[in-house]
Amino acid sequence: MRVGLVIYGSLNxxxxxxxYDRMLVENLARAGHSVEIVSLPWRGYAAHLTDNFSSEVRRLLMRKRVDVWLQDEMNHPSLFRLNRxxxxxxxxxxxxIxxxxxxxxxxxxxxxxxxxxxERAYLRSVDGWLFNSRTTRQTVEALTGQRRPAAVATPGGDRLMGAVPLGESEISSxxxxxGPLRVLFVGNLTPRKGLHFLLDALGRIPSANWQLDVVGRMNMKPAYTRSxxxxxxxxxxxxxxxxxxxLDQDELKAVYRSSQVLAVPSSYEGFGIVYLEGFSFGLPAVGTTYGAAGEVIGSGDSGLLIPPGDAxxxxxxxxxxxxxxxxxxxxSLGARRRYLTFPGWEASMNGARLWIESMAAGGGA
Known part of the structure; x- marks a missing residue:
């Protein structure tokens, strides 16, 4: 099967x-399918809208000989009309996706x-939807007022630790x-990820009681980082x-392992891979009640769910x-147990691949 994948920028x-997209591509490749990446340049939202009227983008997509197109939904402003x-x-x-x-x-x-x-026009322009969570599916169906052939394949959390999480004795110790509570934030520095909210909350606690490590790209939103x-x-x-x-994977593993709680109070998460990865190290997760974080975090069991903005x-x-x-x-032990209830990347992407194969063959599952 020849697969085309439309993304912005680099798959890396x-x-x-x-x-998620990388894991899916790797799974498709292992199954013997070829995947061709079509990368559209990152530009502003208004500029992306003009891609729909670009003869260059139109020729680029129409000349590809593929059996199925995958499109990262992030590309919707570039494709909402072109897909028709x-x-x-x-x-x-x-x-x-x-x-x-x-x-x-x-x-x-x-x-x-x-x-x-x-976004509604784009989602109605495709033949099927691959979701990362039940919440995302419900949100899309509510926005479009429609249903399409669809599958839910949740992300895995075993990229760093594999199938066996950190041991209970190490977690307990x-x-x-x-010393102070060692809090970890993992996420690119953008307003949606909520680092400003976390800092506001931590500033209300005596500083001798906590320390915060922040991991993530700092150049995504320069004005926000400066603020x-x-x-x-x-x-x-x-x-x-x-x-x-x-950080690279080894450095990230070391930071996870030495921390005591993961706090990423995003204003919205479509799933929250970071919470699941933190669970593999026995880190309880702190997220918010808006979005799909609640599909991962059991509040009071494996972490905390706080209303957005409730510092x-x-x-x-x-x-x-x-x-x-x-x-x-x-x-912490609840986080470890909850980690074991989720499928790993291979099992989840196997399910996504089987659905894609069915759709490419005209199955319409």
Whole structure:
């Protein structure tokens, strides 16, 4: 089977969505299928809309000889109208990989009707949807008012630790180590990931009780990063925060292993691979109630779910973990147990591949 995959930029981009796409491509390749990447350049939203009228982009897609098209839903502004032309020509099935919707994010209210309309038109222009969570599926069906052939293949969390998570004895010993609560944030520095919210909450806790390690690309939203740094430098607890930038896998494993809780209070997550990866190290996760984080985190069992923007509530939850190490251990062991209930990458991507093969063969599953 010849597969075309449409993305923006490089498949090696550091993000959960691109990791999912890479894992799917690798699974397809292992099964003997060829995958050709069609990379459209990163530009602004308005510029992406003009791709629909670009003869160059049109020729690029129409000249490819593939049996099925996969499109990362992030590319929707470039394809919402162009897909209609591709379908009208009777080409191969168009399948969208949907991680989360732009219209689920926080944007200025004036732009939201446009974002919803373009995203709705795009999602209606494809033949099938591949989702990373039940929440994403429900969100898409609510936006479009339609159903399509679809599959849900959740991400795996075994990229770093494999099938066997960190042992209970090491987790227990780590929970009771002396010193401040070691909080870990893993995510690119963008407003959606909520580092500003986490810092607000931590600033309400005595600084002797916590330290924060921040892992992730710092150049995604330069203005946001500058604002964070300005806030931090003006704070009395700036020495409690360490920025590591992007780390390789071995470095990331070491940081996970030495931390005690993972806090990524995103305003929205389509799934939250980072929470599941943290579980493999026995780290309870702190997320928010909006989006699909609740499909991963069992609040009070393997972590905490806080309403977006509730800094006092987040501070109270983290303060309890710092002061009650028995509670920290309960959630840490709960995180380990919950990790074992999720399929790994291979099993999940096998299911995604079988669905794609069925759709390419005209199965319409």
């Amino acid at each position: 981009t550091l993000s959960g969505g691109y990791l 032309d591709l379908r009208r020509l009777g080409g191969p099935p168009l399948l969208s 949907v991680h989360h919707l732009r219209s689920s994010e926080n944007h200025p209210a004036v732009w939201m009707p446009l974002y919803r309309a373009v 780590r929970c009771y180590q002396d 964070l740094m300005k806030t931090l430098q003006a704070s009395p607890w700036k020495e409690q925060v360490r920025f590591h930038g992007a 006092p509530g987040l501070a109270a939850g983290l303060a309890r973990l710092a002061n009650d190490r028995g509670h920290l251990l309960t959630l």
